[in-house]
């Protein structure tokens with residue numbers, strides 16, 4: 001598939017199984033691909049600004065390519081100029097065009113939900129759909145606040161799921177919305193719809209979620225105010241109808257993708273790896289905090305600011321980890337990292353308790369069940385208590401073996417492949433194809449460090 005085209009249909013090809021085997025020490029340097037959250041937002045703000053937005057380091061994963069395609073359907077000209085170098089000629093806020101076909105987001109929840117906000121704030125009708133995983137994900141959390149703003153839900157599948165047809169409004173009502181979940185996708189959908197509102201749109205979160213939308217909106221010229229709310233929350237106020245001006249965006253490396261080589265280097269004995277240019281936004285580095293608490297040897301080097309975000313190089317050495325208790329209030333800052341943390345915990349000494357994981361149930365798969373099944377298949381003692389996952393540490397010796405079902409979930413696929421690099425027996429996953437949604441270079445990048453992957 002050319003890098004600037006998304007698949008035309010949301011089906012996937014045949015499943016491609018892959019095995020990972022115990023590897024010699026991993027060594028060398030790796031730069032993970034661009035951050036997925038920022039890549040989606042850069043394209044969307046490019047669409048909403050009038051003129052040319054230049055993007056460097058865009059993640060060219062399938063999820064983001066779907067958003068690029070949706071931006072084209074809504075009136076932007078989106079071109080790939082070279083590896084990671086993209087240009088968006090935006091239609092401008094208020095001037096999007098009615099899409100002719102379904103907006104097909106494949107596996108991408110972020111693209112779907114953010115674009116529901118964009119369409120909701122424009123007087124147009126659009127159909128949102130995707131693959132079997134996306135069709136299971138709850139959209140009501142987005143549809144409820146959009147309805148309050150005046151968006152009409154023309155149709156939806158049972159339980160507020162895709163396919164969803166929305167009729168947006170060019171006069172979205174300004175609302176003050178107290179978010180029932182710490183979700184950046186929900187917050188972002190409301191703010192993006194509120195862009196075209198004649199008043200102020202306010203989102204209140206009890207637990208702060210990633211703040212890339214607010215930061216990028218301000219960078220493109222919108223008036224956005226963030227205030228602290230309670231112990232861990234935020235109150236975000238956006239003034240509607242800004243003039244969004246195109247700005248160059250440099251996308252830092254994705255900490256959620258960096259998590260895989262970092263944990264691999266910690267687990268494979270004798271490893272010594274530098275993971276370069278990792279975004280260190282405080283609302284994204286819960287895994288790093290947790291790994292350091294577990295005794296990981298990770299040296300944070302050359303801290304700097306790139307493209308408006310803190311970044312650093314992480315020098316990681318193989319370490320014997322110890323189990324810890326991960327507090328529930330850390331979940332928003334490491335929500336996508338629990339599958340790989342569960343793998344790290346399996347190799348630790350002593351149990352690790354991960355608290356408050358209810359949101360894992362509504363990711364690309366039910367990640368609590370998918371992780372638990374994967375741990376069972378690979379011989380790792382663990383149990384679930386309410387919304388907590390408790391993994392017994394096997395002190396460096398994990399059996400492995402078994403076949404892990406990935407349920408169209410890229411992070412389940414990568415997590416259990418990393419386990420196989422350090423376990424006694426090879427670990428096989430049923431399908432590696434979804435890895436392309438977020439980390440298309442995962443396999444060759446890890447192989448360059450010394451990872452042993454092969455056909456089962």
Ligand code: S3P
Nearest residue numbers: 037110182183184185186335336
């Ligand atoms: C994302 C937010 C998170 C995260 C997802 C990306 C975003 O989802 O899991 O991978 O870019 O806003 P929620 O906002 O639903 O927690």
